[in-house]
Amino acid sequence: MTSPTGQCPNCSAPITFAWPSAVQTVCAHCRSIVVRHDVDLRAVGIVSDLPPDSSPIQIGTRGRFEGDPFTVTGRIAYEYDNGGWNEWHLLFGDRSSGWLSDAQAEYAVSRLVEQPGRLPTADEATVGRRYTFGSVSLQVTTRTTAKYRGVDGELPFEYWDKSAVLFVDMRSPAAEFATLDFSEDPALLFLGRFVGYDELSLEGVRRFEGW
Amino acid sequence: MVGETTGLNCRTCGAAIDLRGLTHTRTVVCSSCGTIQDPHDPTVRILQEAWARMRITPTIPIGTRGTVDGHRYDVIGFQYRTIEVEGETYGWNEYVLFNPYYGFKYLSEYDGHWNLVTPLQALPEMAPGRTSAARYAGKRFRHFQSADAATAYVLGEFPWRVRAGDVVHTADYVAPPEMLSAERTEEETTWSHGRYVDGRDIWTMFKMPGSAPRARGIFADQPSPWAGRTGRFWRGFTVLALVLLVVMGLRFATASRKPIFAGAYSFRPGTGEPSFVTEPFAVEGSRPTTVEVAFDTNLSNNWTYFNVALVSMDSGSALDFGKEVSYYFGRDSDGNWTEGSRRGAVRIPSVDPGSYYLRVEPETDARSRTAVNYQLTVREDVPTWWPYLVILGLLAVPPVLVTMRAASFETKRWQESDHAG
Numbered sequence: 263m264t265s266p267t268g269q270c271p272n273c274s275a276p277i278t279f280a281w282p283s284a285v286q287t288v289c290a291h292c293r294s295i296v297v298r299h300d301v302d303l304r305a306v307g308i309v310s311d312l313p314p315d316s317s318p319i320q321i322g323t324r325g326r327f328e329g330d331p332f333t334v335t336g337r338i339a340y341e342y343d344n345g346g347w348n349e350w351h352l353l354f355g356d357r358s359s360g361w362l363s364d365a366q367a368e369y370a371v372s373r374l375v376e377q378p379g380r381l382p383t384a385d386e387a388t389v390g391r392r393y394t395f396g397s398v399s400l401q402v403t404t405r406t407t408a409k410y411r412g413v414d415g416e417l418p419f420e421y422w423d424k425s426a427v428l429f430v431d432m433r434s435p436a437a438e439f440a441t442l443d444f445s446e447d448p449a450l451l452f453l454g455r456f457v458g459y460d461e462l463s464l465e466g467v468r469r470f471e472g473w
Numbered sequence: 474m475v476g477e478t479t480g481l482n483c484r485t486c487g488a489a490i491d492l493r494g495l496t497h498t499r500t501v502v503c504s505s506c507g508t509i510q511d512p513h514d515p516t517v518r519i520l521q522e523a524w525a526r527m528r529i530t531p532t533i534p535i536g537t538r539g540t541v542d543g544h545r546y547d548v549i550g551f552q553y554r555t556i557e558v559e560g561e562t563y564g565w566n567e568y569v570l571f572n573p574y575y576g577f578k579y580l581s582e583y584d585g586h587w588n589l590v591t592p593l594q595a596l597p598e599m600a601p602g603r604t605s606a607a608r609y610a611g612k613r614f615r616h617f618q619s620a621d622a623a624t625a626y627v628l629g630e631f632p633w634r635v636r637a638g639d640v641v642h643t644a645d646y647v648a649p650p651e652m653l654s655a656e657r658t659e660e661e662t663t664w665s666h667g668r669y670v671d672g673r674d675i676w677t678m679f680k681m682p683g684s685a686p687r688a689r690g691i692f693a694d695q696p697s698p699w700a701g702r703t704g705r706f707w708r709g710f711t712v713l714a715l716v717l718l719v720v721m722g723l724r725f726a727t728a729s730r731k732p733i734f735a736g737a738y739s740f741r742p743g744t745g746e747p748s749f750v751t752e753p754f755a756v757e758g759s760r761p762t763t764v765e766v767a768f769d770t771n772l773s774n775n776w777t778y779f780n781v782a783l784v785s786m787d788s789g790s791a792l793d794f795g796k797e798v799s800y801y802f803g804r805d806s807d808g809n810w811t812e813g814s815r816r817g818a819v820r821i822p823s824v825d826p827g828s829y830y831l832r833v834e835p836e837t838d839a840r841s842r843t844a845v846n847y848q849l850t851v852r853e854d855v856p857t858w859w860p861y862l863v864i865l866g867l868l869a870v871p872p873v874l875v876t877m878r879a880a881s882f883e884t885k886r887w888q889e890s891d892h893a894g
């Protein structure tokens with residue numbers, strides 16, 4: 263595995279990218295958010311302390327999804343009125359990217375759909391509406407306006423300093439799952455399915471005292 | 474990082490509060506004063522003095538460890554929820570179970586009935602059909618009850634913000650021993666899947682002292698003890714009925730119907746003493762047999778009643794019986810018609826072998842002047858079908874009883890629903 267290295271523009275500590283395509287990482291030493299433009303590394307801000315979190319997933323956790331091995335390289339933490347969740351960035355063996363979302367230990371794996379065609383607008387995608395993406399038919403179950411709480415590790419895109427983001431979540435009778443992420447325009451479509459904890463065969467998970 | 478949020482002090486009374494749900498806990502209730510608070514947000518503090526005074530004791534204490542589906546779960550929260558149905562308030566207990574890797578499950582408890590509830594990630598579909606039903610995992614769940622459920626009392630921790638008197642609209646669908654529940658708030662609908670669990674299994678799962686109290690009444694998704702048995706009983710019945718049919722067929726095919734007496738007689742009303750006795754005849758064989766006494770008459774728009782006694786020459790005992798034979802015919806606007814038959818027969822079961830004669834006394838319409846000629850034939854070893862019918866009826870008793878009990882169980886179950894007949 264090639265590990266392009268450089269120095270933190272803020273504190274000069276070495277920056278190592280585990281993943282060549284990573285666009286953003288967090289300096290392990292000074293908690294600066296470091297983004298990469300070609301060979302330049304630029305510090306764009308400091309990660310605010312992430313809220314205490316009880317996810318068993320952590321950066322470095324490995325697992326498998328439908329036979330494909332993955333490593334967790336980064337994390338985006340969100341919070342909303344009634345709780346919070348994590349989107350863990352997965353780096354698969356074939357260098358492709360995926361996301362493992364963990365909302366109170368309910369897990370779903372999804373991938374960005376590159377050319378989704380026309381997607382519903384934020385106003386259109388109301389609870390109860392049905393949409394078909396490819397062969398998957400889903401129904402809007404929740405609309406969540408979440409606050410971006412912070413990032414950690416390596417991400418496939420620049421993601422920092424966001425404000426409130428609208429997420430439109432959809433489910434299917436076969437536990438398939440889709441999210442429209444309105445942090446960008448046009449929205450991003452992530453498509454995948456819910457998974458059981460055991461199904462992911464996770465290694466290197468966090469240990470909880472007494473468990 | 475690990476274990477940093479293991480406790481706090483109650484912001485009302487200062488008592489120490491343990492936290493078991495890690496940072497998932499959005500609501501924790503002080504066990505001393507009942508204040509509801511958010512462990513992450515000191516500004517959220519709800520005084521629930523009335524709730525605190527209610528003091529409902531959970532059957533499974535908060536903090537209890539259990540093993541559910543092979544994984545350890547801790548009981549971290551408890552709520553007492555109520556619904557109103559036709560002016561009556563019903564309440565049940567709900568427990569929050571937590572495992573940091575496998576997440577949250579819930580237990581519901583009502584009158585000794587338990588359900589293990591898992592949040593559903595799949596979205597059930599409404600099933601087409603005459604009755605309201607939901608479809609999930611290839612099963613059809615019939616709508617049972619819809620109600621507004623209010624949270625009346627809380628203890629321990631919850632992974633969501635419990636508000637005072639929270640009300641959600643619930644709809645329950647059953648396919649015993651499973652249940653689907655939809656909880657609707659203004660923002661969203663969440664589905665969960667429940668599985669009926671025997672109280673004794675709950676006691677084992679949570680290593681509870683003593684024994685589980687008996688469940689009272691029938692719960693919405695309680696499996697019927699008769700389910701499956703009805704089918705088994707009717708299959709058994711079908712097999713036995715086929716065996717019976719074969720036995721009956723063999724009997725009818727092999728019966729000798731051997732004539733043991735025949736005689737031709739004539740009877741003219743109003744001429745002397747009508748009664749007479751026949752020549753003796755022998756019923757053969759070593760076992761009792763069915764004897765048929767048949768009358769073939771030349772009746773024409775008339776009737777005859779034969780008073781008969783089968784008299785044993787060995788014991789002198791007599792078996793009395795009678796047979797009416799009548800035959801009418803004519804013609805009306807619909808054409809020719811007939812009624813009755815010129816032939817009549819009586820079967821006497823279980824006649825012991827031996828020597829017998831018949832005493833016969835015919836009667837007919839006193840105004841009739843026509844002679845009645847008839848042939849009297851006695852046969853032995855004549856098969857009859859009615860014992861088979863009786864056996865068939867007896868064989869049907871167990872499956873009919875099981876079917877009735879199964880139906881009555883279902884009636885009682887649905888009496889508690891929105892669809893009570």
